[in-house]
Amino acid sequence: MKICIATVYFGRIEGGAEISTHSLANELFKKGHDVVIIRTDTENVNVPFRIITLPFLTHIPINYKAVCLHMQWAEELLVRKLRRVFDKESFDLILVPDIMLLRAVQRSTISSNVLPFVRDWRFLCNLPNVNNRVPLKIHMSAKEYRIKLFEFAGLWKGMILYLLIYKRPQLLQEGLFRCKKVIAVSDFVKQQLIAIGISPQNVIVVVEAAPSWKRIIMPKHKVFTLLCVGRLEEYKGFRLVLEAMNAVAKNYSLKLIIAGIGPDEQYLKSSVQRYSLENVVEFRGWVCKEDLSKLYASCDVFIFPSLWPEPFGIVPLEAMAMGKPVIATNVGAIPSVVTKETGILVEPGNLWAMVNSIQYYILHPEKCKKAGKLAFERSKLFTTEKQISSILTFFRKR
Numbered sequence: 001m002k003i004c005i006a007t008v009y010f011g012r013i014e015g016g017a018e019i020s021t022h023s024l025a026n027e028l029f030k031k032g033h034d035v036v037i038i039r040t041d042t043e044n045v046n047v048p049f050r051i052i053t054l055p056f057l058t059h060i061p062i063n064y065k066a067v068c069l070h071m072q073w074a075e076e077l078l079v080r081k082l083r084r085v086f087d088k089e090s091f092d093l094i095l096v097p098d099i100m101l102l103r104a105v106q107r108s109t110i111s112s113n114v115l116p117f118v119r120d121w122r123f124l125c126n127l128p129n130v131n132n133r134v135p136l137k138i139h140m141s142a143k144e145y146r147i148k149l150f151e152f153a154g155l156w157k158g159m160i161l162y163l164l165i166y167k168r169p170q171l172l173q174e175g176l177f178r179c180k181k182v183i184a185v186s187d188f189v190k191q192q193l194i195a196i197g198i199s200p201q202n203v204i205v206v207v208e209a210a211p212s213w214k215r216i217i218m219p220k221h222k223v224f225t226l227l228c229v230g231r232l233e234e235y236k237g238f239r240l241v242l243e244a245m246n247a248v249a250k251n252y253s254l255k256l257i258i259a260g261i262g263p264d265e266q267y268l269k270s271s272v273q274r275y276s277l278e279n280v281v282e283f284r285g286w287v288c289k290e291d292l293s294k295l296y297a298s299c300d301v302f303i304f305p306s307l308w309p310e311p312f313g314i315v316p317l318e319a320m321a322m323g324k325p326v327i328a329t330n331v332g333a334i335p336s337v338v339t340k341e342t343g344i345l346v347e348p349g350n351l352w353a354m355v356n357s358i359q360y361y362i363l364h365p366e367k368c369k370k371a372g373k374l375a376f377e378r379s380k381l382f383t384t385e386k387q388i389s390s391i392l393t394f395f396r397k398r
Helices: 016-030 062-068 072-088 099-108 142-153 155-165 168-178 187-195 238-248 265-274 289-298 314-321 351-363 365-379 384-396
Strands: 002-006 034-039 050-053 093-096 114-118 182-184 203-205 224-229 254-259 281-285 301-304 326-329 343-346
Touching (some): 002 016, 093 099, 182 187, 224 314, 238 254, 301 314
Parallel strands (some): 002 093
């Protein structure tokens, strides 16, 4: 099959969505499919399949680019760029893992073989972003929307955003209604799609796949090591982990490694100085895939402290694939990945639950080791073979 994957970002991997799209494209190519990536960024990337680049706002931060993609003028521009591609080439299947591009793709092709892959359900809600202060809501009155948006962005920015993007979530929902079938990455996301009115019969759950890494056995280290990986955003909960380290490090010898980049990085580094944790916390910045597997292998416990309802949780699944127990928040789809046998689930934002969980694994190394073994076994349930088979079977039965 000739398969197109239309995505916003396909360059340097920064988050779970990018990881999943890269993995899916590579596995489809290995299965013998003719894979073509359509993307809006221009960063060089070494892959064995073809990439069609449609440059769009390539020199602004990702967060601002995401807001721009909610605006109608951006859709009009992308439609013109996409039509040039679809006028020249036809595809058996068009996968859209970034639903921000869904309407532009639908308007650019007469093909009915467009299959959206809903990961980040935030874009179906009434706010352009999320933090721990503003809850996500799918249905909201215009008045309530303005109040929440002003809380999120401030009065003047909020007024501008209101004028530019108020109807965008509704348009994205209408785009999904036009699709014969929709893929959700978890039962949690499926429930969000049903909540906006999509028939349960039109939604299939296709979970993400764990990486096919070979387990790495690292030399034993004297210091108990914790690891956090992800984009450094406030809603990802890294601030809470630093607060927990401030409490735990007073009684135990331990180390925390944080891998990732993002807008909250400076605040996190300032917190490390404020807590005098310079000898405890290490920032690694962006880490390539090869080095990331070694990072997972080198830690004792992985922490995934997200404050918002994650649609899946590919990052903790990566840690589990390397045989590591996970301390994660009991929110969104995370409990469908991390179980009480493979780690510890805590309520989001609960500092002392996080502290107690870290101390539990420090004081019970045998429990830590057992949870890691069970995590590795559970990760084997999330395979690329199942993922691709489910997608193609679902597509052929439409």
